[in-house]
Structure formats: structure tokens, C-alpha cells
Amino acid sequence: GAGVSQSPSNKVTEKGKDVELRCDPISGHTALYWYRQSLGQGLEFLIYFQGNSAPDKSGLPSDRFSAERTGGSVSTLTIQRTQQEDSAVYLCASSPRTGGNSPLHFGNGTRLTVT
Amino acid sequence: AQSVTQPDIHITVSEGASLELRCNYSYGATPYLFWYVQSPGQGLQLLLKYFSGDTLVQGIKGFEAEFKRSQSSFNLRKPSVHWSDAAEYFCAVGADGGTSYGKLTFGQGTILTVHP
Numbered sequence: 001g002a003g004v005s006q007s008p009s010n011k012v013t014e015k016g017k018d019v020e021l022r023c024d025p026i027s028g029h030t031a032l033y034w035y036r037q038s039l040g041q042g043l044e045f046l047i048y049f050q051g052n053s054a055p056d057k058s059g060l061p062s063d064r065f066s067a068e069r070t071g072g073s074v075s076t077l078t079i080q081r082t083q084q085e086d087s088a089v090y091l092c093a094s095s096p097r098t099g100g101n102s103p104l105h106f107g108n109g110t111r112l113t114v115t
Numbered sequence: 116a117q118s119v120t121q122p123d124i125h126i127t128v129s130e131g132a133s134l135e136l137r138c139n140y141s142y143g144a145t146p147y148l149f150w151y152v153q154s155p156g157q158g159l160q161l162l163l164k165y166f167s168g169d170t171l172v173q174g175i176k177g178f179e180a181e182f183k184r185s186q187s188s189f190n191l192r193k194p195s196v197h198w199s200d201a202a203e204y205f206c207a208v209g210a211d212g213g214t215s216y217g218k219l220t221f222g223q224g225t226i227l228t229v230h231p
Contacts, residue, residue, distance in 0.1 A: 004158070031217065040124075043159075043205065043221040050217055091158060098217045100209030101147040101166050106158030 004107035006092050012113045021077040021110045025094030032075050037089040050098040082114045117142040117208045121222035128196050129230045136191040136225050138206030147209035148189040154202045201229045
């Protein structure tokens with residue numbers, strides 16, 4: 001079956017521009033996560049959508065970052081006024097249920113380069 | 116809040132040699148533990164997981180991991196490494212309590228290089 005799909009796979013943008021990154025989770029998956037992977041930094045949690053509950057936004061690094069999940073399916077991560085330090089791979093993952101014991105299914109990520 | 120430490124940033128082994136990747140976690144209760152593998156340009160793939168019960172868990176691709184509560188460790192092992200195992204490996208801990216509910220916290224990753 002189809003896995004988690006992210007688009008675009010690569011994005012180059014100029015400093016100060018806004019970008020939108022898209023994630024299509026596995027159909028029926030309740031939970032959706034965004035992580036950021038910077039070189040040598042591991043995976044940094046950004047935001048977690050847990051079904052109908054309010055999202056956990058505790059990992060968003062600044063108010064330039066926001067995310068939404070429409071209709072419990074597709075999610076968009078928006079970065080406003082991009083900075084060079086935003087350059088990273090942004091990974092989306094979904095899970096069939098909420099809870100810490102539910103394995104995540106990852107997309108291949110969007111590589112963002114801010115020039 | 117939970118945390119994960121992978122002490123080795125980069126490990127090099129010869130093909131056919133045994134492998135052990137270290138992972139230490141910090142969490143107040145019984146953790147949910149995972150190992151993921153990431154090939155270049157790809158997302159992360161689940162290798163194995165531990166929730167409870169038998170402390171030695173088997174995963175895909177011939178990997179296994181052992182949960183040792185006394186050492187707060189969850190080391191990944193493979194008896195004989197293949198060249199295709201070259202990748203980056205991530206240990207993660209999941210939580211069901213408090214502000215960390217549902218979140219997976221990942222270690223920094225260990226890059227595995229396999230020499231022919």
C-alpha cells in the first residue's frame with residue numbers, strides 16, 4: 001500500500017521567503033508528526049497531531065513555524081520569513097494510533113535549502 | 116521528559132563482523148523503545164521495538180536488541196554485518212505520560228560504515 005508521501009522532495013528558497021511543505025499520511029492513520037533533521041543533530045520533534053485532540057506544538061522553534069492538518073489527513077508545515085538556519089530535512093511520519101507505543105511510518109522527507 | 120543518548124557517532128566494521136550499537140535512555144517509567152534505520156535520501160524504517168515482556172527482541176534484517184533496565188540501555192546487535200547494512204541508525208524512546216504523551220524522542224544517530 002501507499003506509504004507517507006511528502007512534497008516537494010527538494011526545495012530551494014531565498015532567505016526571507018515563505019515555504020510550505022506537504023505531507024500525505026497513510027490513510028486511516030490517526031497521528032501525524034513533523035520532525036526536523038539537521039546535519040549531525042538527530043531528529044528534532046516539531047509538532048504532533050493526535051486525532052481530534054489539540055496538536056502538541058511544543059517543538060516548534062519559533063512563531064515563524066506553523067502547521068495544520070486538514071480533515072484529519074493532509075498536513076502542511078509552513079515556515080515564514082525563512083532563515084538560513086532553517087535549512088534541514090523535514091520529515092513527516094504517521095501512526096495508526098496515538099500513544100508512545102505506536103511505531104511511526106516515515107516519509108522520505110523534504111530537503112529545504114535556504115540561500 | 117525522556118532523552119536518548121547514542122554515544123557513538125560513527126562506527127566502522129568489516130563485512131561479516133559482529134555489530135553492537137549502543138543506546139542509553141532516560142525515562143521515569145517503563146519506556147517504549149525503538150530502533151530505526153535510515154538509508155541515504157530515505158525516511159526512517161522501523162527495525163524493532165520493545166514494549167514489555169522478553170527483554171531480547173528480534174527485528175527485521177537479522178537485527179536484535181536487548182533491554183537492560185539496570186543499565187538503562189537498549190543496544191542493537193547483529194552477528195554478521197552485510198555491506199547493505201551501511202546506513203544511519205537511530206534509537207528512540209516513546210512515552211505515554213505527561214507532556215511527552217505520544218512523542219518519540221530520538222538519539223543523535225550512529226552512522227555505520229561497512230568495509231568489504
